[in-house]
Amino acid sequence: SSELTQDPAVSVALGQTVRITCQGDSLRSYYASWYQQKPGQAPVLVIYGKNNRPSGIPDRFSGSSSGNTASLTITGAQAEDEADYYCNSRDSSGNHLGVFGGGTKLTVL
Amino acid sequence: QVQLQQWGAGLLKPSETLSLTCAVYGGSFSGYYWSWIRQPPGKGLEWIGEINHSGSTNYNPSLKSRVTISVDTSKNQFSLKLSSVTAADTAVYYCARGISGVVVVAATPKRYYYYMDVWGKGTTVTVSS
Numbered sequence: 001s002s003e004l005t006q007d008p009a010v011s012v013a014l015g016q017t018v019r020i021t022c023q024g025d026s027l028r029s030y031y032a033s034w035y036q037q038k039p040g041q042a043p044v045l046v047i048y049g050k051n052n053r054p055s056g057i058p059d060r061f062s063g064s065s066s067g068n069t070a071s072l073t074i075t076g077a078q079a080e081d082e083a084d085y086y087c088n089s090r091d092s093s094g095n096h097l098g099v100f101g102g103g104t105k106l107t108v109l
Numbered sequence: 110q111v112q113l114q115q116w117g118a119g120l121l122k123p124s125e126t127l128s129l130t131c132a133v134y135g136g137s138f139s140g141y142y143w144s145w146i147r148q149p150p151g152k153g154l155e156w157i158g159e160i161n162h163s164g165s166t167n168y169n170p171s172l173k174s175r176v177t178i179s180v181d182t183s184k185n186q187f188s189l190k191l192s193s194v195t196a197a198d199t200a201v202y203y204c205a206r207g208i209s210g211v212v213v214v215a216a217t218p219k220r221y222y223y224y225m226d227v228w229g230k231g232t233t234v235t236v237s238s
Contacts (some may be wrong), residue, residue, distance in 0.1 A: 001223065029221055030221045030222065030223055031198060031212070031220060033224030033225070035154075042203055042228040042230055042231050043225075044228070049212065050220075054120070085152050086223070088154075088224065090223050096167050098156035098169075098207070104153070
């Protein structure tokens, strides 16, 4: 079982806004990072830290955090955003371990 | 531009030892957590463990008894060994560069960050008799 909890699937109409959430005790201390994974490809970092995007990630991707919940928001979702999204953090044990959420399958309608 | 190139045996028999290596090109080796992650077919990502340039390791408790991650700083490489594999270890294995630290904000409790910004392309490992 994962210490980070994500909804298994979310859908959004083309051009609309969607929020993908991740819950876990460690998120009270750690900012979540978010990864996009398309079929047959390695994950790609899309959000890290408080709300930072690596070079090349469109500004429609943003991150936020409140309490034990982190969110990834896609404002104006595009067809190419259809993918699996994973959150990631250290765990809550204090032993400096990594942990991933179970992943959210985003469908763009 | 940092790149990770990984390689290793793709087909193993049960009870054998999985061995993968990841080479780091184009960047510093120190100051990062060199990580291994795996993904079973049709499933999510699982963090296996990490090592820093000085050899300090952290392992997923569920795999700790079978995992060894090592580093060769002279070659800018790090390696994963997973012993006594079974069919449950069939997965795509990724290496990645991890970054972890603290956000210093004077007026609020400290927050920390952790992320993996560079990934290898993945190696498919199948365990079958």
